[in-house]
Amino acid sequence: MNTQTNKVLLLTEAAIMIALSVILSFMKFSGPWLYGGSVSFEMLPIVLFALRRGLLWGAISGAVYGIIDCLIDPWVVHPVQFLLDYPVAFLVVGFAGLFKITKAQSNMKKVWIIISATALGSFLRLVSHFLSGVIWFGSDAPKGTPVAVYSFLYSLGYILPSFILIAFVLSLFVKSAPQLLERK
Amino acid sequence: MMNIIIGQYVPGKSILHHMDPRSKLLAVFALIFIVFLANNWVTYGVIVILTLVAIVLSRVRLRFIYKGLKPILLVIIITFVLNAFFTKSGEAIFDYGWFHLTTGGLQQAAFISVRLLVIVIMTTLLTLTTTPIDITDGLENLLRPFKKLRFPVHEFALMMSIALRFIPTLMEETEKIMKAQTARGVEFSSGPLTQRIKAILPLLVPLFISAFKRAEDLAMAMEARGYRGDIGRTKLRLLKWGLKDSLLLLVVIVLIPVLVLLRG
Numbered sequence: 001m002n003t004q005t006n007k008v009l010l011l012t013e014a015a016i017m018i019a020l021s022v023i024l025s026f027m028k029f030s031g032p033w034l035y036g037g038s039v040s041f042e043m044l045p046i047v048l049f050a051l052r053r054g055l056l057w058g059a060i061s062g063a064v065y066g067i068i069d070c071l072i073d074p075w076v077v078h079p080v081q082f083l084l085d086y087p088v089a090f091l092v093v094g095f096a097g098l099f100k101i102t103k104a105q106s107n108m109k110k111v112w113i114i115i116s117a118t119a120l121g122s123f124l125r126l127v128s129h130f131l132s133g134v135i136w137f138g139s140d141a142p143k144g145t146p147v148a149v150y151s152f153l154y155s156l157g158y159i160l161p162s163f164i165l166i167a168f169v170l171s172l173f174v175k176s177a178p179q180l181l182e183r184k
Numbered sequence: 185m186m187n188i189i190i191g192q193y194v195p196g197k198s199i200l201h202h203m204d205p206r207s208k209l210l211a212v213f214a215l216i217f218i219v220f221l222a223n224n225w226v227t228y229g230v231i232v233i234l235t236l237v238a239i240v241l242s243r244v245r246l247r248f249i250y251k252g253l254k255p256i257l258l259v260i261i262i263t264f265v266l267n268a269f270f271t272k273s274g275e276a277i278f279d280y281g282w283f284h285l286t287t288g289g290l291q292q293a294a295f296i297s298v299r300l301l302v303i304v305i306m307t308t309l310l311t312l313t314t315t316p317i318d319i320t321d322g323l324e325n326l327l328r329p330f331k332k333l334r335f336p337v338h339e340f341a342l343m344m345s346i347a348l349r350f351i352p353t354l355m356e357e358t359e360k361i362m363k364a365q366t367a368r369g370v371e372f373s374s375g376p377l378t379q380r381i382k383a384i385l386p387l388l389v390p391l392f393i394s395a396f397k398r399a400e401d402l403a404m405a406m407e408a409r410g411y412r413g414d415i416g417r418t419k420l421r422l423l424k425w426g427l428k429d430s431l432l433l434l435v436v437i438v439l440i441p442v443l444v445l446l447r448g
Contacts, residue, residue, distance in 0.1 A: 008403040008407060008411060009399065009400060011343055011346075012346060012399040012400075012402040013396065013399040013400075013403075014343055015342075015346035015347045015399070016395045016398055018343065018344075019346075019348075019351045019354050020354060020391065020392070023351060023355050023358055044388075060340075060343075064340060065347075068316065068347060071311060072311075072316065073191070073192070074304075074308060074310075074311050075255060075256065076303060076307040077256070077300050077304060078216075078303070079216050082216070140296050141263060141267070142266055142270040144270065145266060165381060168381065169381065169384055172382075177392065180396070
C-alpha cells in the first residue's frame with residue numbers, strides 16, 4: 001500500500017471508530033449521572049484506536065468524537081465548558097497511544113499496557129471534566145461553595161467505573177483478538 | 185435505512201430550519217459569549233425576548249425543547265438554590281438560622297438561572313433545527329481560513345461525515361450481532377453485572393473486526409474513485425446563504441452595542 005492509501009485508510013478507520021464510540025455511548029449503564037457524563041464504553045474505541053495507530057490519530061479521533069457527541073446530545077452552559085467537556089475531554093483520551101502493544105510482548109505485559117493506557121486516557125479526561133466543572137460551576141455558584149470537591153467527585157463518579165469496565169473488557173481482547181490492538 | 189436521523193433533529197419547515205447552517209453556527213457561537221454581557225433586568229429582558237422569538241420562529245414543539253432541557257434542569261435548580269441562599273446582599277426577606285434569603289441573592293439566582301437556560305436553549309435550538317451533517321458542512325466551510333495554517337479542515341469534516349453516515353449502519357450491525365449471540369445463549373440484558381460485562385466481549389470482538397474490514401473497503405472504494413483530498417472536489421450538498429441569514433447575523437451584531445449600552 002502506498003502512503004496516500006494509508007492516509008485514506010487511517011481516515012476511514014478513525015471515522016468508523018468514532019461511529020462505534022457513538023453507538024457504545026448509547027448503551028449506558030444506569031446510575032445517578034443525571035447531568036452530563038455517564039458510565040459507558042464510549043472511550044473504548046478511542047483507546048483501542050490510539051493503541052493501534054498511535055497518539056496523534058488517537059487524539060484526532062477523540063477530538064472529532066467529542067464534537068459529534070456534542071452535536072447529538074449537547075450540554076453546553078459556558079464556552080470554556082464546551083471545549084473542556086467535548087473536544088478536549090476526548091482528545092486527551094488519545095494519549096493512551098503513548099503506549100504500544102506489539103506481537104512479541106507476553107500476554108501479561110499486554111494486559112498491563114492496556115491497563116496503563118486506559119488509566120492514562122481516563123485520568124486526563126477526568127482532569128478535563130474536572131477543570132470544566134471548576135470553571136463554569138465556579139463562575140455560577142456563590143463564593144465559598146466547595147466547587148473543586150464537587151466537580152472532582154462528580155467526574156470521578158462516572159470515569160472510575162468506566163475506566164474499570166474498559167480496562168477489563170480490553171484485557172479480554174488480548175486472548176480473543178490481539179491483532180486489533182497491535183500497533184500497525 | 186439512510187433516513188435514520190441520530191441526535192435531536194426535528195424535521196420542520198420553519199425559517200430556522202431553512203437557514204444556512206453557517207449563520208446559525210455563527211449566531212449561536214457568538215450568543216454564548218454575548219449572554220455574559222447581560223447584568224441587569226433590562227439586558228436579561230432583551231436576551232429572554234430574543235430567545236422566545238427564536239423558539240417561536242423554530243416552530244419546534246415545546247415538548248422537544250423541554251426534552252433538551254431536562255438533563256440540565258436539576259443543575260439550574262441547584263445553582264438557583266445555592267445562589268439564593270448563600271449570596272448576602274440587598275434586603276433580607278427571610279432569615280432563620282442558616283438560611284438567609286435576600287433580595288440580592290434572589291436576583292443573582294434568577295440572573296444566573298436565566299443565563300444557563302438561555303445558553304442551553306440556544307444550543308438545543310441549533311441541534312433541533314439543523315441535522316448533524318448540515319452542521320458538519322457548515323463547520324467545514326467556516327473553518328476554511330484555518331487551511332492556510334495547514335489545519336486539515338477537509339479531513340476533519342470528512343471524518344465527521346463518514347462517522348455520521350455509518351452510525352445507523354453500524355447500529356444495525358450491532359443489533360444483528362446481538363441477535364446472533366443471543367441465539368447462541370449469550371445474555372445481554374439479564375443476569376449479574378459481571379456476567380453482563382463478560383457478555384459484551386462476544387459482541388465487541390466481531391463488531392470491531394467487521395468495523396476495520398469496513399474501513400478498509402471504504403478506503404479502497406474511495407481510492408478507486410480517485411479520492412485525493414479536497415483538491416478539485418465538488419459537493420453534493422451546497423450551502424446557500426440567503427437574506428434571512430444576513431438578517432440573523434445583523435441582529436446578533438446589533439445586540440452587542442445594545443447590551444453594552446443598557447448594562448449597568
